[in-house]
Amino acid sequence: MVTIILLLSCDFWTVKNVTGRLMVGLRWWNHIDEDGKSHWVFESRKASSPESKAISEAESRIFWLGLIACPVLWVIFAFSALFSFKVKWLPVVIMGVALQGANLYGYIRCKVGSRNLTSMATSYLGKQFLRQSTGEDQTS
Secondary structure, three states, X not given: OHHHHHHHHHHHHHHHHHHHHHHOOEEEXXXXXXXXXXXXXXXXXXXXXXXXXXXXXXXXXXXXHHHHHXXXXXXXXXXXXXXXXXXXXXXXXXXXXXXXXXXXXXXXXXXXXXXXXXXXXXXXHXXXXXXXXXXXXXXO
């Protein structure tokens, strides 16, 4: 259990500090100011920078696929541990869900920038509804 938690921590650190910056040009961290207030910083590399041309589409897809698949896999492990009554594995599974979920949340916030995730989802669903309604009007 200790080995798995140490490897999870190493994976979290590597994805957060190295892989995200090199593969997709995104990074995030926490900054504490002089007043002791915590500020989360989410950055993405500008498209016009010379380093952005080094980011390949294949690497970006692999990064996002792994970033999304890992938390899903840990949630499946969590349900498996719960339903098989293997409670001793729950701390490991909870740590996996927390670390992988934190990376996923951080990189999604980097990707969308300063926009609010809720407003973005509402906007997306509104656009989809508008497309469907205009598409049905054209066919009838």
